[in-house]
Amino acid sequence: MTSELNRRDFLRGTAAAAAGAALSGPALAQSRPITLRIMTSTPKELYDGLCADFTQKQPAIRITVDTPSPDYDDLSLRVLRASISGDIPDIAFQGFNRIDLLAQRGLAMSLDSLIDAEGDLATLGYQPPLLDMTKSNGKVFGLPFAISSPTLFYNLDLVEKAGGNPDKLPADWPEIIDLGRKIRGLGGGTMGLHYAYIGHSGVWTWMALIMSQGGRILTPDGRDIAFDSPEGLEALELFRQFGQAGQIEMSLDQTRQAFSGGSMGILGTANSYLRSAEKAAAGRFRVRTANLPLKPNGKLPVGGNAATILTKDPDRQKVAWGFVKFMTGPEAQTKLVNTTGYIPANDIAVKKPELLGRFFAENANARVGVEQLPILTKWPGFPGENAIKITDLIRDRIQSVVTLRREPKAALDDMVRDVRALLPRA
Template identity: 25%
Template sequence: MNRKTFLAGATALVMTGLCAPAFAQAIPATVDQPVTISYYNYNLASAGNGAEATKKMIADFEKANPNIKVEGVGASSADITSRIQADVAAGRIPDVVQMVFSDLNFTVDNLGAVALEDIVPADELKKHFEGITPNGLQLGVVNGKTYGLAYTFSTPVLFYNADLFRQAGLDPENPPKTWAEVKAAALAIVDKTDAEGIATGIFGPSAGDWLFQGVLRSNNGGIISADRKQLAFADPASVEAVAMLRDLYDSGAYTNVEVQAAMEGMASGKIGMYLQTSAIQGFLVKGAEGKFELRASTMPRFGDKPQRPNNSGSALVILSKDPVKQRAAWELMKAMTSKEAYTVITSQIGYLPLRTDIVDDPNYLGEWVKKHPLIKPNLEQLAILERWESFPGPNYRQIQKTMMEGAELAVFGGVEPAEAMKAAQDNAQTLMPK
């Protein structure tokens, strides 16, 4: 899906998508009896701010809704879909889940996700959607209906160490905006300091492919055809983007370390730049405090081509088939995507506020944003956000894995990028639905 189509779809969702719900089973207007719902959430399994902030939001929700008890179930973002799939197969159907966007299509096709338009009255749905950025809402739409309500997500952010920039003779007021500038800055840091130049969250077992997709797109590279039948990550523009990463590594500018090691290296001042989700902002801020000046910039672009960032993160999805529990789940979803919730989600965890009207509001994020400029590059990119493409069919994760393994061979393994990406695409295409 190209950016023009994506933005048009986002506008259409807000303008017309809520006008004609088809009720499969209308939920009750309120929860007037005690009910317990399960809430599968990967932030609950995280260390530090993510878990604590989520627990607080759940506690606040239960206090405001005394008839609803929320049973939180924590599982990592890499494992949560497998956990949900296993529990569904065993008849333990979760009520509401935090679903990684790349798994959303699989959840709709195989796990029985419920479209909000099928259970929530149109006027109520429209009222809650007011104020949420259309780009964010569109992320959870599958086959024209909202199966996932965008919850926690971000765009790629280039964090950088302003102190290392100064030591290397670089201007921290003018961070790199292109990949060529990133390479030059990283080499200067390597040459004039004891630190590494740049690390990224693109590769590794826990990385997924969201950041890689944004890099390919920013060079106008493909991921999958518009009809979702043919893979396209071996097209010339995509290969060129992979070759850029290979050159970055071969030059000594790019250090190949796993995500956790890269986070720790950036937080301890041993890496000059780090391209990663803003969700790690709290971790980096805590590490840098009192040691060095941490700053952030937008995702690098290829020459004069505009960067085309896509989202990371998750949506909230209802799986329950019980009307009372569906109402309770919807109430929880509304609370978790409210102005109050996004104030917590942004200020305490580091994700984007989907309700952008709270950014300048002193009752919500206004004062916090003034004191925390690291959020600004992320907010800038919200206007040009594109969808994290999920691959179709039951083999979607293996397709993703094959693509990323091909890219790793090209960047770090010495295989020519065109050869590695073509072999990966050919193998992955056999896993696509016929």
């Protein structure tokens, strides 16, 4: 990536320029192959493989995949910069929490007319609750591609060595944290519990701690914060307990490398890590996945991304729609799950035995994600041009608590004040 723009600056003052920027070049002549350009996050090999499958079926269409972004926040910045320079891609696989941003800037097109022309999308495997995750002001702006959920990964061998029961894992946070301490007590550089918050876009795992208790991140109108609440304080209290139990500051890659290497007992991260975790553990130790503790009224923010169409050219939009349907259809969704730990967004892929039905019946770890679908809800995104600056600020406050430099209540008070100062004025 060549950009030198600090993500904390988040293109201040560029909203008007972004809205008025040119979004696509002239339509390609029909005698030449159409080339669609897409932006994604990692893993690049997943998108490259699926794009190759598509072009094999549609040889008159070429797909170029930009260098992937490390996360959805970075991807959002790249799309916004591209809209200013007039070099915007045709399609972006954008995180669910940033779809509102693209819609409000007039960058992503509403898919409602295309959906209406298709008829009943449910017959094609698209589930209405998942389509709701991509709505902004009642309109659909993306087709869900990759679904992830906050998940706990256990190294059952370390659990057993620490005196835990691999067949009866902890049901609440006090028990989970206590088990993490016992695993850390095994010594030899063994790490106990790590709840990852660095590297996950949009402070997603922090939101999960609040929402799993029934709390909210934003008010119903999306204009003000709602985490100045008992649930918001409890989330930071948990982060302090993670730090007291021995959690150290590590990048997301480092935490996953530690778990894959067998030196970490419990890791809280996205279920999309599943295939990598199981592959690394094969023949060395046993892996089990489990839900985060959830109160009766609790929900979890949906993670992952949806395919959004950004080109303004009508002819290219039609071609892009065909590509987006392929990527979110049963065949591509089956390959997505077999390659990663993502939850498939297409119901046909889930139910057909020859696709993923048999796979989920035989794989308990993968089934955990599918069983979470009813408790997944929209991933909140902060409004306004300071959206990414806000999530960076929250991450800094969390870090001060995990490292035991600040008390949760003081950190929450600062977080509330500073985030409100960055929200758009009514």
